[in-house]
Amino acid sequence: MRKGKLEKAAALELPDIRKAPPRFLREQDCVYVGSEFCQNLFPSAADVGLLLDKGARRVAVMTSFMVTEGLRRAEKALLPVLEKFGGVEVVVNDPGLLLYLEKFHPEVPRSMGRLLSRDFMRADPAGRKEFFRKHRLSAMETDEADMIRNLGPAPGFRVHLHYPLKYAAMSRACPFVRRTTLNCGRKCQGRALRLPVPDSRREIFAVANAYFFEYAPGAPAGVSRLVRHLWGERGDGGRSWGG
Numbered sequence: 001m002r003k004g005k006l007e008k009a010a011a012l013e014l015p016d017i018r019k020a021p022p023r024f025l026r027e028q029d030c031v032y033v034g035s036e037f038c039q040n041l042f043p044s045a046a047d048v049g050l051l052l053d054k055g056a057r058r059v060a061v062m063t064s065f066m067v068t069e070g071l072r073r074a075e076k077a078l079l080p081v082l083e084k085f086g087g088v089e090v091v092v093n094d095p096g097l098l099l100y101l102e103k104f105h106p107e108v109p110r111s112m113g114r115l116l117s118r119d120f121m122r123a124d125p126a127g128r129k130e131f132f133r134k135h136r137l138s139a140m141e142t143d144e145a146d147m148i149r150n151l152g153p154a155p156g157f158r159v160h161l162h163y164p165l166k167y168a169a170m171s172r173a174c175p176f177v178r179r180t181t182l183n184c185g186r187k188c189q190g191r192a193l194r195l196p197v198p199d200s201r202r203e204i205f206a207v208a209n210a211y212f213f214e215y216a217p218g219a220p221a222g223v224s225r226l227v228r229h230l231w232g233e234r235g236d237g238g239r240s241w242g243g
Contacts, residue, residue: 007225011062011162013189016230017047026055032227034062036093036113036141037170037210039070041189045080048088060089063097065115071096082108091141092116098135111139111160114167121147129156139224143167148220158224165205165212165229174209 011032012020025031031051035041041064048059061081066074074097081088082105092098093113101108112120112132117140120128131137132155139158142148143166148159193206205212217226 009225009227011229015189022055030058030060031056032060032062035208036062037064038208039064039066042077048081062091064093066094109138111141112137113141117142132157145217145220148222160225161217161223162227163217166215168211170210
């Protein structure tokens with residue numbers, strides 16, 4: 001992070017890696033790829049290399065909670081990324097992957113993902129700070145803009161705020177293939193389902209195997225990086241390469 005500057009980042013789905021204009025990628029301080037909610041949406045070393053070749057300054061690989069076989073597969077896929085590209089960040093949502101990085105890749109910059117940060121946002125400040133120090137977590141990923149003030153002025157880590165969709169829930173069963181599987185064919189990519197909320201004017205969005213509400217992040221104090229998810233622009237898989 002550039003000192004004293006709010007970082008601008010974009011999160012892409014895997015098909016967007018080839019579609020994203022180099023100019024757009026160069027404008028970002030960091031480009032996120034992968035998924036915090038589905039273990040099947042893991043980028044390859046070729047994906048990361050293409051982003052860097054097209055001008056991305058920095059890449060963050062998002063990872064999800066995983067079953068045992070998914071964790072083995074993630075470790076195998078992550079190894080060539082970390083060996084070939086120095087400085088790649090890893091967003092961690094699985095304790096097993098965190099332990100793997102600590103043991104075999106302690107130098108890799110890593111942050112706590114949104115699935116884990118839900119509880120840690122509400123944890124005892126001293127214990128939370130010690131956990132981040134012990135496990136060398138440099139940042140917390142969140143979409144809970146209203147909770148950031150509870151972290152205090154010196155939480156001991158950076159805060160990365162994701163928008164425009166706020167995580168509500170996730171399921172092991174994928175709504176796009178209607179089953180739980182490690183071989184889904186990635187049918188969700190480029191798609192988002194808009195679902196009405198009963199007895200409400202609100203809609204909920206299904207993206208991969210997670211569900212979100214649309215929200216405006218505002219400009220809360222204490223944020224180091226704003227992460228804009230392009231699949232949330234219109235809730236229909238549309239993309240806007242401006243901004």
